[in-house]
Each structure stands twice: as C-alpha cells, then as structure tokens.
Amino acid sequence: MLTTQRKQFLLDTLHREGRLLASPIAAQLGVSEDTIRRDLRELAREGKLQRVHGGALPASPAMGDFAARSQIAPDDKAAIGRLAAQLVQPGQVVFVDGGTTAVQLARQLAPDLHATIVTHSPSVALALVEHPSVEVLMLGGRLFKHSVVGVGAATLAAIAQVRADLYFMGVCSVHPEAGLSTGDHEEAAVKRALCHQAAETIVLASPEKLATASPYQVVGLDEVDAIVTVASADAAVLAPLRARGLSIHLA
Numbered sequence: 001m002l003t004t005q006r007k008q009f010l011l012d013t014l015h016r017e018g019r020l021l022a023s024p025i026a027a028q029l030g031v032s033e034d035t036i037r038r039d040l041r042e043l044a045r046e047g048k049l050q051r052v053h054g055g056a057l058p059a060s061p062a063m064g065d066f067a068a069r070s071q072i073a074p075d076d077k078a079a080i081g082r083l084a085a086q087l088v089q090p091g092q093v094v095f096v097d098g099g100t101t102a103v104q105l106a107r108q109l110a111p112d113l114h115a116t117i118v119t120h121s122p123s124v125a126l127a128l129v130e131h132p133s134v135e136v137l138m139l140g141g142r143l144f145k146h147s148v149v150g151v152g153a154a155t156l157a158a159i160a161q162v163r164a165d166l167y168f169m170g171v172c173s174v175h176p177e178a179g180l181s182t183g184d185h186e187e188a189a190v191k192r193a194l195c196h197q198a199a200e201t202i203v204l205a206s207p208e209k210l211a212t213a214s215p216y217q218v219v220g221l222d223e224v225d226a227i228v229t230v231a232s233a234d235a236a237v238l239a240p241l242r243a244r245g246l247s248i249h250l251a
Contacts, residue, residue, distance in 0.1 A: 001029060007039050014049055014058055018211055021055040050213040052178065057213040060172040060183075062206075072100075076206040076230045079251035081105040084168055084204055084228045087249070090114050092165040095194045096124050098149030099170035101204040103127050109134065118162055120150035120190060137162075144187060151186040159193045167198035169224065172214040174205045176240035179221050181214040188216035195219050202226045202249075207233040210241075221246060 001009070006029060014020050022040065026033045040056050043049050049056040062072060081104025088094055091114060096102050098121035106117070106127035113134055119125055120139040128136050141155030169191055173181045180203060182188050195201045201224040210233060226247035229238070238248055 001031075003039070006031070006035075007043060010036070010039055010043065010056075011048060014056060019055060019057055020049070023054070025055075050173075050178075050215065052213065057175060057178060058211060060181075060212040060214050061208050062172045073206045073208060074100075076232075076251075077101040077104050078108075079230055080204050080206060080228050082108045083249055083251040084202065085109045087202065087228075088113065088115055088166065092116070093118065093162065095119070095162075095164045095167040095198055097121065097168055097170040097191065097194065097204075098124065098147050099204075101206065102168060102170050105168055105204065118164060120155050120159075121148065123148050141190075144184065146184065147187060149187065149190070151184075151190050155190050156193050159190070159197055162197055164194075164198040165200065167194050167201045169195060169201055169203045169218070171203060171205065171218060172209060173212040174203060174210050174227065174241070175213050176211075176221065176244060178213040178217065180218040180224065182216055182218060183214050185216045188218045191218045195223055200225045202228060205229050207237075210234070211237045 010020060022033050022036045026036045040051050044051045047059055050059045077100055080101055084105045085108035093116045096117050096119045103123050106124045109131055116135040117128055118137040125136050125138055128134050139150055139155050139158040141150030142152040144151045171180045171182050203224055205227055207229060221244045226249060228249040231250040242248055
C-alpha cells in the first residue's frame with residue numbers, strides 16, 4: 001500500500017470509528033508501528049487529526065482565528081447563544097468566555113436583564129453596550145489576537161478576584177475521554193481558571209466540536225456541569241457525554 005493510500009485509510013478509519021490505535025492498525029496493514037506513528041505525525045501537522053498516546057482522535061475544525069471561526073455554523077451558534085442566554089438569572093455574576101458563540105450569547109441576553117458579566121473578550125463587552133442593566137467587567141491582560149481575548153498573568157490574577165455563579169465556556173473540542181481542549185496553552189490556562197472560579201460551568205459547543213480533540217486540555221468532563229448544543233447533533237455522539245453525567249441542553 002502506498003503512503004498516500006495508507007494515510008487515507010487511516011483518515012477513513014478515524015472518521016468511521018472516532019479514534020485510532022496505532023498497534024492494531026499496524027498489524028492490520030502489515031507495517032511497523034513506527035510507520036503508522038510517522039503517518040500520524042504527518043497527518044497531525046496537516047491538521048487532519050490530533051495525536052494522543054497510542055494513536056489519534058479527530059481534529060477540531062474550530063482551530064482557525066476569530067474571523068475564520070465566525071464563518072463556521074453561524075446558524076447553530078446563534079441558536080446556542082439564544083438558549084444559553086435564557087439560562088442567565090437576574091442578579092447573577094457570570095463569566096462569559098471569548099469566541100464567536102459567546103458573542104451570540106451576549107447579543108441574545110434579555111434587554112432588561114440585571115446581571116454582571118465578567119469577560120476577557122472585547123467582542124463580548126462591545127456586544128453588551130446596548131444592554132443598559134448589565135454591568136460589564138473587563139478582565140485585563142495581553143490581547144491574544146488570534147482569538148481576540150485577554151491572556152497571561154494579568155488575566156489570571158484578575159480572574160482570581162471573582163467568584164461567579166456561572167461560566168459559559170467556549171472550546172475547540174469536546175471529547176468523552178480527552179475532555180475539553182483548545183488550540184493555545186495560554187488560552188487553555190485562562191479557561192481553566194475561569195472554570196475553577198465559577199460555581200457552575202456550561203460549555204457552548206456546536207456539533208463540529210463534539211467528539212474531537214485539540215492540543216491543550218482545559219479540564220476534564222468531570223469539572224463541567226452541562227453542554228449547550230443544537231438538536232441536530234448526533235445522538236450517538238451525545239450519548240457518552242450524558243453517560244458522564246453532563247446535562248445536555250438542545251437548542
């Protein structure tokens with residue numbers, strides 16, 4: 001089997017089964033595990049999968065910058081934002097993450113809502129300018145231009161001063177084994193800190209992010225409470241998330 005054929009076989013198997021294990025694939029194809037690992041490294045560099053110990057998981061398509069991600073599933077993200085906005089109660093202190101779905105949430109908050117939104121996203125803050133009863137607290141830090149959010153030591157220090165009722169988390173990937181992950185280690189650290197300072201964490205995830213993995217883990221599924229996605233999400237993909245005890249809200 002040619003290298004290109006072998007790589008396509010790996011991708012087809014990954015798409016069909018949701019994960020790859022290098023050892024049984026090598027035995028099936030009659031090649032060495034080193035050959036399969038080399039193929040997986042090359043496919044990972046091309047952004048076609050995410051390597052994990054012993055094999056690979058599907059890569060998230062949500063690894064582009066803010067502008068690129070805004071073109072992915074805009075209708076799904078708007079629906080998720082509408083449902084998530086309904087989960088905010090008057091008087092709450094709420095962390096809202098950065099990202100395109102978080103902006104949709106901010107836009108969909110009730111015009112007369114009295115609450116405090118704490119965010120490291122200038123885009124989210126600007127979306128709340130027309131909400132007269134929402135107090136907006138901006139977390140400082142270095143602007144990570146790829147995602148248009150604050151990151152770094154100043155952001156982490158500011159997060160540590162807040163105890164929130166809710167945290168709406170955006171991530172690149174949600175996986176029953178790999179947990180929640182994203183594409184930048186500093187951004188992952190900020191998300192982790194927000195999660196640890198909130199009484200409840202709700203993940204906003206359009207279907208293309210489900211059953212995928214990204215390079216930097218934020219937290220495991222046991223540290224979050226619920227996921228908001230759309231009703232068209234594959235039931236088979238949602239089943240292992242429900243089995244882990246997560247509440248699933250379908251928009």
